[in-house]
Structure formats: structure tokens, C-alpha cells
Amino acid sequence: MIKIFKFGGASVKDAEGVKTLATILSHYKSDEVLIVVSAMGKTTNSLEKLVESYVNKAGNVQQIFGEIKQYHEEIISGLFTDQNNPVYDDVANAFIEIDWMLEDEPHTDYDFNYDQIVSIGELVSSRIVGAYLNSIGLKTKWIDARGFIQTDNRYREGRIDISKTCSSIQNLLEVLAHQFVITQGFIGGTSENFTTTLGREGSDYTAAIFASCLNAESLTIWKDVPGVLNADPKLFSDTKIYNHIPYVEALEMSYYGASVIHPKTIKPLQNAGIPLFVRPFLQPGESGTRIDGEPDFDKSFPAIIVKKEQVLLSLRLEDLSFIDEAVLSNIFNTLSLADIKINMMQVSALSLSICTDYNEPKFKRLLKGLSGYKVKYNTGLELITIRHYIRSDIERIIAQRIVLLEQLSRNTAQFVLK
Numbered sequence: 001m002i003k004i005f006k007f008g009g010a011s012v013k014d015a016e017g018v019k020t021l022a023t024i025l026s027h028y029k030s031d032e033v034l035i036v037v038s039a040m041g042k043t044t045n046s047l048e049k050l051v052e053s054y055v056n057k058a059g060n061v062q063q064i065f066g067e068i069k070q071y072h073e074e075i076i077s078g079l080f081t082d083q084n085n086p087v088y089d090d091v092a093n094a095f096i097e098i099d100w101m102l103e104d105e106p107h108t109d110y111d112f113n114y115d116q117i118v119s120i121g122e123l124v125s126s127r128i129v130g131a132y133l134n135s136i137g138l139k140t141k142w143i144d145a146r147g148f149i150q151t152d153n154r155y156r157e158g159r160i161d162i163s164k165t166c167s168s169i170q171n172l173l174e175v176l177a178h179q180f181v182i183t184q185g186f187i188g189g190t191s192e193n194f195t196t197t198l199g200r201e202g203s204d205y206t207a208a209i210f211a212s213c214l215n216a217e218s219l220t221i222w223k224d225v226p227g228v229l230n231a232d233p234k235l236f237s238d239t240k241i242y243n244h245i246p247y248v249e250a251l252e253m254s255y256y257g258a259s260v261i262h263p264k265t266i267k268p269l270q271n272a273g274i275p276l277f278v279r280p281f282l283q284p285g286e287s288g289t290r291i292d293g294e295p296d297f298d299k300s301f302p303a304i305i306v307k308k309e310q311v312l313l314s315l316r317l318e319d320l321s322f323i324d325e326a327v328l329s330n331i332f333n334t335l336s337l338a339d340i341k342i343n344m345m346q347v348s349a350l351s352l353s354i355c356t357d358y359n360e361p362k363f364k365r366l367l368k369g370l371s372g373y374k375v376k377y378n379t380g381l382e383l384i385t386i387r388h389y390i391r392s393d394i395e396r397i398i399a400q401r402i403v404l405l406e407q408l409s410r411n412t413a414q415f416v417l418k
């Protein structure tokens, strides 16, 4: 049976990380394993900066690009002693693609430029990891995900054509029977052979697609945390790990913004009944968290999900008419056209309040669409969602903060905070 392993940027952030990945894989020599990797460390952020300065002609393009290349060269030199290893050419060729783009005028579509450049992070990372695995005798075939993950041409949020994608991926069955396969998360290709990306943190989603199309036995996401925790350990002390989470609960958590799993990851796995393991990269002996269709779930402590960079928007009609169903339908249509996802909302007789992620270009588009309404908004807010709460949890978590909007249902409490 096939296993899918996904390693994120934090796991492959240096030569040591790549070696740890190899040690993990060495325990699975008798399995069929397909490996999905992200760009190394914070490379995607650096490539985003590169795109921005290239498009805006900011002048520091070569400096940013130089740092990205140097970072990868250091990792390569920590892994390979043989200067003739093909990895040197493979990585140089991937970076030359960026050089060529930088020599040309940027395309008028920012997102198109973004995808052609930012995707190189994953291509380089998978080249390095694949070459290292081969160099220590773990036979691994590198494949280009753009030939398998087929998307439309919505750059930066490519939508996968699942039937075309699955029929290409199924061609890998034969290869997997003889060797490991390594590919890139986050990237896809259009029918005209342009590169797309699937949205930040999209590698988990890629891994879930490979798992479902190959009808894998399981997907394991190796992370720099012990498993799925009930809160972000950077924000809360005394966090607890879940041993088991049902798919439905994982969907709810990722919907409310739990960043440990990409929201699109669960559905393909749930449809195919494939369990997802979130396991600690640095303690591979630990079992981490299992997510599957079994219903048992520990509700003796709350799950706390914090979403930052929120904006709270309140809308009224100029003539103080009621916010009735016709008005709501018009507003929702505008939100959908501006591609805005509602994180929380509340309606009263005369006003509608909506909390959403703050993304400047999208938000400006939205305000234009809402020009017929009286709009007030507040940015820089935080949305805290508490699942399976008891009253004392709320007091403890929200203490001393200014609450702008709150909503309590039996299972879920949400607060928009200053």
C-alpha cells in the first residue's frame, strides 16, 4: 500500500533537516512512498519579496535573489561532497528560469508573475531532497508536479481539475512499486503549460490530492509540532495534544483558521476514507495525531483558534431601511464577487456586521462594490474562536480585552477583539 509523506518548509530548512527526512524514510524502505515537499525554510516569503520588487522595479531584485541562491547553496554544500552530483546543474537550471524572467518586463498580471517565480522554491527544494536521498542509496524518482496537478488559470489560487489530475497521477503506480517518488507541494500547471500555485500553505492540499488519487493507505504530514494541539503554543501556555480528531471536527477547526492543516486538505481524504497523521518531524517515534472517520474526540479542554489581521465591517443603508433578505442577497453577491470569505457575521434591523481576513486589494474591490451602503470598518483586529468551551474558558481567554462583536452557540464561541 502507498503512503504519502509531506514535509513542510520548517522540516527542510537546513542540511540537518534534509538528513532527518532521509533518516525517517530509511525506516520505510519496504513501503511505496510518495514524498511531497515545500520550499525550504522561509523561501516562499523571500520569493514573494522578489516578485514584488521585480514588478515594482524597486532596485533590490538582484540582492534578494542573491540571498535566496546563497541560502540554497549553503544547504547543498552541507549535503553533498561530490561536486559532480547532478543536483548542482538541476538547481542552477531552476534558478536560471528566474533570471530569464527578471530580464523581461513583468507581465501585466501580477499573480501570473508570482506563480512563475514563487513556484521555483518548491522545484529547487524537491531537487535537493531527491538528489540527497539518491546519494545515500534511497532510490527516488523526481517528478514535476505541474505535469500532474492540472489547474485552471486562476493564478495564485489555481483550482484543480480533479479528473484530469487523478488520471495522470495514477500513471505513477508502476514507478512507485520500484522506488520512492518525490514531488512538489503547492504548484500545478495549466493546459497551456503555465505554472500556477494553490494558495499559501497549499502543499498539504497537494499531498491530499496525491493520496486520494493513488488511493493511499495514509497521508502523514511531518511537522515541527508534536501533533495537532488545542491552541498555538506560541500564543498559549499549557497546550494539549489531540491523539485523535474526527474529520468533521478537523474541518471545523481548519475553517475557523487552525493553521496546522490547510482547510482544503481534509475533504479529499474524507471522501476517500484515508487517515491523516500529523506527526513530529523531530520525534518520528511519536504517534502524533490521527484524523479519520471515527467519532471519538476529547472535549474535556477547549480548542482555541486565533486569526489575526481581521477587519470588522459594518454596513447600513443610507436611508436607514431594514437589512432584509433582498438587501442581504445583494451584499452576499458583492462579497462573493470580491472573493471575500466571511469569518463571522451578525445582522440587526439596520446593520450587518462582517468579520473577514484583511487583504488590501480584495478589500478595496469590496468597498467599491458596496458603494451604495454606508460602510464603517476597523482593521488590525483579532478573531478568537473557542470550540467546546465552558464559561470559565471564555473569561480566562478574553480577559481584559475589548470585545467588538461576540457570538455564542452551543459548541462554538467567537469574539472579535481589539
Ligand code: ASP
Binding pocket: 008, 009, 038, 039, 044, 045, 121, 185, 186, 199, 200, 201, 202, 203, 204
Ligand atoms: N511553500 C508554500 C508556502 O510557504 C507552500 C507550503 O509550504 O505549503 O506557503
